[in-house]
Amino acid sequence: MKAALVTTFDTPPRYQETSDPVPADGQVVVDVVAAGLHPRVRSQAAGSHYTSTDELPLVPGVDGVGRDPEGRLRYFVLHDTTHGSMAERTVIDPRRSVVLPDGIDPVAVAAAMNPAMSSWVALRQRIAFEPGQSVLVLGATGNAGRMAVQVAKLLGAGRVVAAGRDPERLAALPALGADATVSLAGSPDDAAARLAEVAADVDVVLDYVWGPTAAAAVVAVVTARPDRGKPLTWVEIGSMGGLEATIPSAALRAARLQLVGSGQGSVSTREIVAELGALAEEIARGSIAVDARAVPLADVESAWAEPSTERVVLAP
Ligand SMILES: NC(=O)c1ccc[n+]([C@@H]2O[C@H](COP(=O)([O-])OP(=O)(O)OC[C@H]3O[C@@H](n4cnc5c(N)ncnc54)[C@H](OP(=O)(O)O)[C@@H]3O)[C@@H](O)[C@H]2O)c1
Incomplete structure (x- = not known):
């Protein structure tokens, strides 16, 4: 068969x-219909994801839509495997x-499930989110962040503050x-000062950025918080702005701040499924x-190289 x-x-x-x-016991072969090119898949193919085992060759793709032997269309997530979804089967x-x-x-399903699950699972499984609470989405201009704004509202958020760099997508x-x-936009300290003005009293932060931006934002939000006894749950989901963030110890002592991560490992497969x-x-x-933008699987090499704000979906 053909594959990436x-x-x-x-x-x-x-x-x-x-x-x-x-197929091993309990598994079935599906004809792949669509597989999303998510940041997670890029890091899998680069050997840089935290779950990578360095085994090669590999077919990338962590999820997708396929037709099962009974002819039904299924959305599936894969185990960590070298036989990913970017293949005919x-x-x-x-x-x-x-x-x-x-x-x-x-x-649409192949494009949306992975980015949308990041906020859906964080709010429904990782933390005790309650309707009416307010949410700040840090990095709301990417696919996952844009969906996080909508998911937070769908799940009953009272107020949603969206923060991101790209002016058009933010607008x-x-x-x-x-x-x-x-x-x-601008320096992490300038961005943090703006966040402190608008989002100092939020209950939950869904953070897709991390890095120096998140580090400055934590300090600014905690410092400006009108009621430091009110719980603030900061959920680390993505790291587009850097893999590390230096959070001063005082930020964790000076307010009722709880820092958690949400992703594969901190949420169980059972909870995700x-x-x-x-x-x-x-x-x-x-x-x-x-x-979403559908691209033939045969064009995988050029699709990989072209930057795209739409989520690219490879179709065999
Ligand atoms: N833990 C999970 O369950 C889970 C699930 C899905 C995705 N994720 C993670 O979430 C992150 C976003 O995924 P995605 O699908 O939304 O990717 P995406 O569609 O490629 O969007 C990424 C966005 O990040 C923004 N960005 C990049 N560098 C930045 C920086 N230094 N500061 C602020 N914003 C920056 C860019 O927005 P601008 O154009 O505005 O700069 C870009 O549009 C990735 O790290 C991904 O691995 C986690």
């Missing part, structure tokens, strides 16, 4: 012939999949539910705006 194949971690995958994956564990509602657009967020926006059906239904209903 990674043979070295420093070059993009190439479209080439590889052997069919062999892959093997799935049906227990880590959901049958999709009739008429759903497989490209589009009020139409998707953001009650206020904050520019993250439990949320797939409900989220797929919201996507089918059109409750979450999806920015």
Whole structure:
């Protein structure tokens, strides 16, 4: 079969012939219909994700939509594997999949589930989020952040503050539910000062940026907090601005700040899988705006190289 194949971690995958994956007990082969090129997949193919084992060659892709032997369309998430979803066929564990509602657009599902799950699972499984609470989305201009604004509202957030760098994408967020926006352009300290003015009293932060921006923002928000006894749950989800953030010890002592992460490992597979059906239904209903671009799998090498704000979805 044809697949995107990674043979070295420093070059993009190439479209080439590889052997069919062999299903183990309990697994089934699906014909892949659509597989998203998420940041997680880029780091998998670069050998830099925290779950990477350095095993090569590998077919990248951590999730996707496929047709099962009974002809049903399923969204699936894969175990850590070298037989990913960017291939004509892959093997799935049906227990880590959901049958999709009739008429759903497989490209939209493949584009949206991974970025949308990041906030959906964080709010529903990782923390004790309550309707009416206010949420700051740090990095709201990326695919996952844009969806986090919408997911927070869907799950009952009272007020959502969206913060990001790109002015055009930031300006589009009020139409998707953001009650206020904050520019993250410029230095981390300048961005943090603006956050302190607009978001000092939030209950939850969904942080896709991390790095120096988050470090400055934690200090600024804690310092400006009107009631330091009010719980503030800072959820680290992505690290587009840097893998490390230097948080001063005083920030953790001076306010009721709780710092947690949400992702593969800190949320169990069982908890993630439990949320797939409900989220797929919201996507089918059109409750979450999806920015997707379908590209033939044969063009994987050029798709990898082209920067895109839309989520690229490879279709065999
Ligand atoms: N833990 C989980 O469950 C989970 C699940 C999905 C994704 N993620 C993570 O979430 C992050 C975002 O994913 P995505 O799908 O939204 O990616 P994406 O669509 O590529 O968006 C990334 C955005 O990050 C912003 N950005 C980059 N560098 C930045 C910086 N220094 N400061 C502020 N913003 C910066 C850019 O916005 P501007 O154009 O405005 O600069 C860009 O649009 C990634 O780290 C991904 O691995 C985590």
